[in-house]
Amino acid sequence: MFCKDDVKRKNMLFVPPFGDGMGIGMEMKTVMEKLEILSDAAKYDVACTSSGVDRKGNGKDMGNCIKGGICHSFAADGRCISLLKILLSNECIFDCKYCLNRKSNDVPRATFTPREVCELTMNFYKRNYIEGLFLSSGIIENPTYTMELIFQVVFLLRTFYHFQGYIHVKGIPGADPDIIQKTGFYVDRMSVNLELPTADGLKLLAPNKHRKNILAPMRQIQNGIIQGKQEIVQYKNAPSFVPSGQSTQMIIGATPESDYQIMSVAQGLYDKFNLKRVFYSAYVSINADKDLPALHTGTPLLREHRLYQADWLLRFYQFKAEELLTEKRPNFNVLLDPKCDWALQHLEQFPVEINRADYHTLLRVPGIGVKSAQRICGARRTGNLRFEDLKKIGVVLKRALYFITCNGKMMYHTKMEEDYITRNLLALPEKLPFQKDTMTYKQLTLFDDKVETAELFGGQKEILQRVV
Amino acid sequence: MEEYTLLCEDSIDGILTGIYEAYQIKKEEGVESHDRIHLYAGEMVQQRLCMHDIHIKTDLEKSHKVIRTLVEKLSEENYYDLCLAMVSDGQDKADAVYHTVVRALQTKDRNMFAGLQNDYILKAFTYQRNANNELMHLRGFLRFHELEQGILYAKTGPKNQILPFLMAHFADRLPSENFMIYDEKHQVFGVHQKQKEWYLVQSDSFQEEELVFSKDEQCYAELFCHFCESIAIRERTNENLQRNMLPLRFRGYMTEFQSKY
DSSP states (O other): OOOHHHHHHHHHHHSOSSTTSSSOGGGHHHHHHHHHHHHHTTTTOOOOOOOSOOBOOOSSSSOOBOTTOOOOEEOTTSOEEOEEEEESBOOOSOOOTTOTTOTTSOOOOOBOOHHHHHHHHHHHHHTTSOSEEEEEOOOOSSHHHHHHHHHHHHHHHHHTSOOOSEEEEEOOTTSOHHHHHHHHTTOSEEEOOOBSSSHHHHHHHOTTOOHHHHHHHHHHHHHHHHHHHHHHHHSTTOOOSSTTOEEEEEEESSSOOOHHHHHHHHHHHHHHHOOSEEEEEEOOOOSOOTTSOOTTOOOOHHHHHHHHHHHHHHHHSOOOHHHHOOSSSOSOOSSSOHHHHHHHHTGGGOOEETTTSOHHHHHTSTTOOHHHHHHHHHHTTSSOOOHHHHHHHTOOHHHHTTTEEBTTBOSSOOOOOHHHHHHHHHHSOOOOSSOGGGSOHHHHTTTOOHHHHHHHHGGGHHHHHHHO | OOOEEEEEOSSHHHHHHHHHHHHHHHHHHTOSOGGGEEEEETHHHHHOOOTTOEEOOOOHHHHHHHHHHIIIIIOHHHHHHHHHHHTSOOTTHHHHHHHHHHHHHHHTOSSTTOOTTSHHHHHHHHHHHHHHHHHHHHHHHOOOEEBTTSOEEEEEOOSSOOHHHHHHHHHHHOTTSOEEEEETTTTEEEEEOTTSOOEEEEOSOOOGGGOOBOTTHHHHHHHHHHHHHHTSOGGGOOHHHHHHHSOHHHHTTOGGGOTTO
16 A cells, blocks of 8 residues: 555655656756746845865766865856756745745745756756855755655665765754654765754744754764764775764744854854854845834845854864853954954053964964964974065964064064054055945844944944044 | 086976986085086977077976886976966976975975965966966856867966866866867867867967858757856946956856857
8 A cells, every 4th residue: 555655655765857858859848837936935034155075086977076175157146056956845834023934925836856956967067167066955744755855866866866965965854863863874965953042042033943853853863974984994985974963943033032142152062062064144124024024125245254264263273262252241342343342451461572472373363364373384384474474375364463573573663552443454455355335234234132232342432423 | 517408398397307417417516515507498488598408308208207207206296286287377487496496405395385484485376376277267257169170179378287187177077079169279179079088289270260060069059158148146246346357358268258258
């Protein structure tokens, strides 16, 4: 006897992709419509990276993976296109308030067949349009069933099409651990969306989702990765489980969490769940709901940018969240990047001597990045560095000059005073990756109460008025 | 004090032969320092018409000797980086590479580009980085079109002569495809036949109009163009950022920026 699921699954597998499976022909229009609906529905998912795993071609099948990832194009919003980022289906039984595909929204719905997804992936990959597949889905019937459909696609793609390129799928919270485990052996990266930074936010905006259901598969994937690594040491040819690690994302600005809360959550995820990446997605107001920011509120791009800057400080600059923010100072400075801001609060640790300071200390100097810190450490072995050498190495001197000495001398005669340096740093235009008008200062503090705002900007109010 | 200027062919083997000869001259003529010897390749050669210049004829045996030394005394990675610098469009790349090699062999520093205070090293490093950046870009931005017989064809116009590096990348990625990449700026073809080694062909009489595309080609190009449009978030439109990440000079070769789809 067939159960309903089996019939459906069978249909999904055996409906030929385009006509009889050779070329697009008659079905081109449906595939085009589906692709438009299901890529449009997937666009709010941030992760489009193809990095984290090096896999040479096997000399026979199509595809390989490059550790650093490859960007294949950039969309009109400036975001990288690396993977064929689509939903398998935007049919969804859930009703998350922030989501375009929520059950109660009246939007066009579509579902790909596994063969369609595979044909698209292979043909796009062959033409070097993409680095691989990113597959997520709305919840069809129930989480386990949805995860099974996703599994079928990657299974088909890996075993029938022999695709060796990058595959990133979403782990569906609440799905049977067995199916998540099975999927993990066929994909490079799996991610479970945290959706919102705190459990309270999730409860408010995603009534069908529960924090523990999200953290459970995240933990399962983490354990799978750790176990997989041990097995690879033991047996060289053991299949690798999620070799490129797991990531997650959270929506920023739909709920009233502070930057401090968000960064603490991110740090917890890195420390306790070994995540490769945490992505922050500035909330784009697409749905009207009393629990959401008003429609057409600007997208908090600057806030998202600051969070990414701070995220970099956690991952590559050996900073801790509590060094950057505190409960009393819970939000990032709109005018200065988090590293400058931190340095100004810790002037007692500066200036540092370029020719002697250790790598860790160099990393904390504004204007010195990971690469220039490494180059400094390499170059000073062959001889003392002067300011003009630093410029060649790539140090942003106009920022760094307040915090460093070369051979015991500062570049100019400067005062080690917070106000003085702040004023000078603010006079340098910060290169932001977006136009200024997308997010105003007022919108950014949408959820801050007035006292907090006054505290946050109290010291710099005058400057603020001059700059803005 | 006498200065020596050596002129060589603008190719990896040409420059490596030049380096070999420079070492020979230093030894035979008893030149006290490599700083008195200069090596130029390609366009720089045409600009100079000096009687005392020494023209070097490319010699594969000599260049292979240099390669062996570089790989043994420095490392495979360092040699790879030097190759990138040698295919770059830096005017004085040969001189920069030559003097970087001299210093690296003297100091035996595994991190060849460490001493960035030195102008030669800084230049070689910069050229290597330029060529590598373009290679990174083109690994993603190159677009293949499927021809009637299933052959994949791509056209590109890189500043640096990085076609061999691109071929190696795609040969690993698409081992069972017949494909070719045409570098129209340097008029070179890279050809890869299914399951075989790739090779380069010089050609200046190529008629692109004669190519016939497969019947699926148009469909997939259109599908991808639609995908690129629908994947963008309208509220975040940011053409400056798009231009920073994907400079205009690449777009002429890219499917999704052609108005015909």
